[in-house]
Amino acid sequence: MHPTLDLAAKTLEAHQRLNDLYGLQAIYGRADPMHELIGTILSHRTTHANEVTAYRTMRERFPTWEQVRDAPLSDLIDAIKTANYPEVKAPYIQNLLTHLIRETGSANIDFLRDLSTEEAMKWLTDLPGIGLKTATLLLLFNFQKPVLPVDTHVHRVTQRIGVIGPKVSAEKAHALLLSYLPHDAAVLFNFHKHFYWHGQRICTWYSPKCGECVLRDTCDYYQSGGTTTLSSTPKKKIPNKAS
Numbered sequence: 001m002h003p004t005l006d007l008a009a010k011t012l013e014a015h016q017r018l019n020d021l022y023g024l025q026a027i028y029g030r031a032d033p034m035h036e037l038i039g040t041i042l043s044h045r046t047t048h049a050n051e052v053t054a055y056r057t058m059r060e061r062f063p064t065w066e067q068v069r070d071a072p073l074s075d076l077i078d079a080i081k082t083a084n085y086p087e088v089k090a091p092y093i094q095n096l097l098t099h100l101i102r103e104t105g106s107a108n109i110d111f112l113r114d115l116s117t118e119e120a121m122k123w124l125t126d127l128p129g130i131g132l133k134t135a136t137l138l139l140l141f142n143f144q145k146p147v148l149p150v151d152t153h154v155h156r157v158t159q160r161i162g163v164i165g166p167k168v169s170a171e172k173a174h175a176l177l178l179s180y181l182p183h184d185a186a187v188l189f190n191f192h193k194h195f196y197w198h199g200q201r202i203c204t205w206y207s208p209k210c211g212e213c214v215l216r217d218t219c220d221y222y223q224s225g226g227t228t229t230l231s232s233t234p235k236k237k238i239p240n241k242a243s
């Protein structure tokens, strides 16, 4: 069999096993796409609870997006200080709002629904401070576009089981994994959610619970005893190596 077909089959097999484990989910996202967009920026390297507090405080102090854009930078940094790196995120948010309002006349991105996936992706990633992960999360969760967000958990688990190579970045994994999967938003949403949960609960960063893992028999990292060097994973030998 062609190696690419092998990897596609392995990806689909892992997807099916995690579907069975976690159950199929209907696509859901925040009701307001602007909340998703700004919330995703705030969420970078930040717990969910701290992201929620940062967003709520910002919106209480600056109820309109124009007020967020025009706020003194130090005040905005203070408002979002429960998010990590507020001094980086605040100017990102203001630059983004400045660009968005100048280009479209308002802080509203509902029009993305009517663009093709490619057009919407290009438009979003052309915005200052918006990368592939934020764009794919927004387009999949809020507009049901067939894209695949690859966050740190999806990256780590897919790399450990071996469907992406040991040096493949999260950015490159997006297109690679998408080439193995049906371009169907519901499938991609479940793939993202399930690999995300699996990375949080089982295939954790430092101490993966391989003994409890439904992917163990197909996992390259497990078979290597955790000795493979992966761009997504710190070097640490996993304890329950296959004999």
Ligand code: SF4
Pocket: 157, 160, 161, 202, 203, 204, 208, 209, 210, 213, 214, 215, 216, 217, 219, 220, 221, 222
């Ligand atoms: S077997 Fe271990 S390393 Fe492999 S996916 Fe499962 S938890 Fe992760």
